[in-house]
Amino acid sequence: MSTPPTAALAWAAADPYAAALRAGRGPLFLRRADGWLLPLEVERWCARADAVDRDVLDRCxxxxxxxxxxxxxLVAELAARGRAALGVDVSEAAVDHTVRLGGRALRRSVFEPLPGEGRWGTVLLMDGNVGIGGDPRALLDRVAGLLRPGGLLIAETAPVDVDERAQVQVVDLTDAGGTDALFPWARLGTRALLRYAQGWEPAGQWTAGGRCFAALRSRSSRSASSSAEPPKRTAVISSQRARNTSAGSPVPNR
Incomplete structure (x- = not known):
């Protein structure tokens, strides 16, 4: 499957993004072509998983x-819990940071071939990543192909009722004019996400810490619980543990 090349290459080559991750702080923004700025929460992303994050991970x-x-x-927190998890990101700085925290990560776009396709139990789209590629239906279709039958998608949505697509750049305060390439992005509230989720069954919605989340499950299987409520405890069994590919990336066992 081919990747939307503009988005992947732009994120991968975004110097302000890489610099912010290496420093662990912003300010950093997505800048629309009309000059509107969306602040990015670099400090929170570079910190350890907080209580809201951990609640999401309890539901995985x-x-x-x-x-x-x-x-x-999130990958590092899952690894600390003994859970099999893999992060994917197009940014080398992001992957390096993940590995330093103790997580496993692969530098790749979600639209490129990935380990364990069709066998993942949960896919996460956090921190606005429902916007990847600027085409929500295409992203949801791709995620459906990554999950096992009846698998779970947990997505963080915008805290407002919005459904927009735009061309954006990653900028900091020293690059307000935006010299990097524009790439497509989307912002979706929960209602918009559900409108695009044809072939998925809603499995929960919640808000915490000013953040909004939705869980979706493929309708292709009724074998799993229809709810994404957090379990009373998290068990790890041997069949959930990762085996390594030749690239050292975790792939769920069949």
């Missing part, structure tokens, strides 16, 4: 693929 099932993992706080 089986092996976990974190799409657009950024600096890796």
């Amino acid at each position: 099932e089986g092996t976990v693929l974190d799409v657009g993992c950024g600096p890796g706080r």
Whole structure:
């Protein structure tokens, strides 16, 4: 499967993004072509998983693929729990940071071939990553192909009712004019996400810490619980543990 090349290459080559991750702080923004700025929460992304994040991770099932993992706080937290997890990101700085935290990560776009396709228990789209590629239906279709039958998608949505597509750049305060390439991005509230989720079954919605989340499950299987409520405890069994590919990336066992 081919990747939307503009988006992947632009994120991968965004010097302000790489610099912010290496420093662990912003300010950093997505800048639309009309000059509107969306602040990016670099400090939170570079910190350890907080209580809101941990609640999301409590809801995950089986092996976990974190799409657009950024600096890796979620993958690292899952690894610390003994859970099989892999982060994917197009940014070398993001992947390096994830590995330093103790997580496993692969430098790749979600639209490129990935380990364990069709066998992941949960896919995460956190921190606005429902916007990847600027085409929500295409992203949801891709995620459906990554999950095992009845697998779970947990997505963080915008805290406002919005459904927009735009061409954006990653900029900091020293680059307000935007010299990097524009790439397509989307912002979706929960209602918009559900409108695009044809072939998915809603499995939960919640808000915490000013952040909004939705869980979706493929309708292709009724074998799993229809709810994404957090379990009373998290168990790790041997069949959920990762085996290594030749590249050293975790792939869930069949």
